[in-house]
Amino acid sequence: MNYLLPLLSVLLGYGVALLLKPQDKSRLKLLLAFSGSFLLSLTVIHLLPEVYESHNHSIGIFIMVGILFQIILEFFSKGAEHGHVHGHEIMTQIPWLLFISLCLHALLEGLPVSHHHNLAFGIAIHHFPIAIILTTFLIHARLNKAAIFGFMFTFALMTPLGTLLSEYIPFLTDYYSEITAIVIGILFHISSTIIFETTEGHKFNIAKISMIILGIALAYFV
DSSP: OTTHHHHHHHHHHHHHHHHTOOOOHHHHHHHHHHHHHHHHHHIIIIIHHHHHTTTOTTHHHHHHHHHHHHHHHHHHHTTGGGTOOOOOOOOSSOOHHHHHHHHHHHHHHTGGGGTOTHHHHHHHHHHHHHHHHHHHHHHHTTOOHHHHHHHHHHHHHHHHHHHHHHHHOHHHHHTHHHHHHHHHHHHHHHHHHHHHHTSGGGOOOHHHHHHHHHHHHHHHHO
């Protein structure tokens, strides 16, 4: 399940966008709000206590490195990691900067999954609406179907690949706490941005607050 859930969530999102062509952005925003709160809660409740139990006094620095690294990635991805894609330009080839930054982000997210199986659920829930939004964006940009499939399939593979690498590369095992702290910083930035960007003018309504509370509650019990 650690490998299948993140993989299938992207492929399912790709299929939903391709076949159903969802137009109701409000529902996607509610799903994003839920995924953001669920991912943030998993990070705070499960990942954060573990890395501080390592008694590494530099853990806070690694978390901040993760936040900074995600900000740099978003300079190239334009915020696609949290569903913030826009533009109406016609594309004749894969947007490589967007592709590489998204894949690197997804790869890093997969590194702690081998130690925290519930994180696979969080990443899967996070990637599902992102896959819908991203596929819809690429379709509207009139990128050819083969390129869209290649883009999304490779993106789907990245998180399971990160999990696989973390299990078999000694360096990633030896520095697990430090690497996980970097991923925590990435998840902090992504999830908090999702929560605030899913609101119009940064205002919360009852539906969004309910989805956020649901995400927190579910993360507590997994």
